[in-house]
Amino acid sequence: MKLGKLETRELIDDSAMNESYKTLRTNLLYTSDLKVISLTSTVANEGKTTTAYYLAKSYAELGKKVLLMDCDLRKGSLKKFFTVKTRVSGISEYVSGQSKDFIYQTDVDGLFVVLSGKKPPNPTELLSNSSFEKMLEALKEEFDLIIIDTPPMGIGADATIIGRNVDGVLMVVRNNFVSKKSVKKVKDDLVRTGSKVIGVVLNRIEKHQSDYYDYYGYY
Ligand SMILES: Nc1ncnc2c1ncn2[C@@H]1O[C@H](COP(=O)(O)OP(=O)(O)OP(=O)(O)O)[C@@H](O)[C@H]1O
Ligand SMILES: [Mg+2]
Known part of the structure; x- marks a missing residue:
């Protein structure tokens, strides 16, 4: 059952940003059979949550029923x-x-959201719970696309557990923030633990460097 409507509140008001996410969306549309995507990164603050939000919104604007x-x-x-x-x-x-009711509508047509709720004492265990997997299976029936925001790979096993339960993982990499070596290690860890890394989003590129965002597909 759907709960009330949440109003969106964009923190960065930038049309270039929305445009860049359309490009990312277009690139992803060519990657087949993606129904559930998770986003992770090497360390905190690289832009996962921001990317998840704008990407989900941009799919909803394409007429898809999206769950963020x-x-x-x-x-x-x-x-x-x-x-x-x-x-x-x-x-x-x-x-x-x-609670059985946890899906919120938003003021963007087609965009629905599930928040994390109260911080549990045992996040990793909660995500490893079979009812989490069952929940995802049920939601897949109802939505065209599910986009999942997760913690960075360095923090617990959460992103690893989610990664292997989804169709593909997008790695968000903040420009000039982490070493290539660390990013490569995280990518290798994801693959080794059973995730399919579908691409890397390079976030916060200076305007003169290119657009704000770039996308490099692995597959
Ligand atoms: N492309 C961007 N341009 C400008 N600011 C950005 C951009 N992407 C993210 N930010 C800012 O950087 C900060 C971190 O972004 P965000 O919360 O999306 O990162 P995160 O990877 O989800 O962080 P955490 O690991 O803490 O969950 C926020 O203040 C956000 O507004
Ligand atoms: Mg975040």
């Missing part, structure tokens, strides 16, 4: 993109059986 999920149960930062006035139920409440 905050599976960063430790931090739960997707809510910063929405005006949330009351306490909301999220993944923690659903997976732990406290």
Whole structure:
């Protein structure tokens, strides 16, 4: 069952940004059979949540029914993109059986959102729970596309666990922020643990370097 409507709240007002995500979306559309995508990064603050939000919105604008999920149960930062006035139920409440209603509509047609909910004492365990997997299976029936925000790879096993339960993982890499070696290691770790890395989004490129965003597909 759907709960109330959340209003979107964009933090960076930049049409170039929206345009760049359309390009990313177009590139991804050529990657076949992607129904569930997760985003991760090497360290914190590389732009996962921002990328997840704009990418989901841009698919919704294409007429798809999109679910944007905050599976960063430790931090739960997707809510910063929405005006949330009351306490909301999220993944923690659903997976732990406290609430059955956790999907919110948004003011963007076709864009639905699931927030992380109350920070659980054991995020990794919660995500390893079979009811998390079952939840994803059920949601797949209802949505054209599911985009999942996760913590960085360096923090617990959360992103690894989610990565192997989805169709493809997008790595967000902030420009001039982490060494190539670390990024390569994280990519290798993802592949080794059973994830399919579908691409790397290079975030925060200076305007003169190119556009804001670039996309390099691995496959
Ligand atoms: N392309 C961009 N241009 C300008 N600012 C950006 C861009 N992408 C992200 N930011 C800013 O960088 C900060 C980190 O972004 P975001 O929260 O999306 O990263 P994250 O990888 O999800 O971080 P965390 O690991 O803490 O979850 C935010 O303040 C966000 O507004
Ligand atoms: Mg984040």
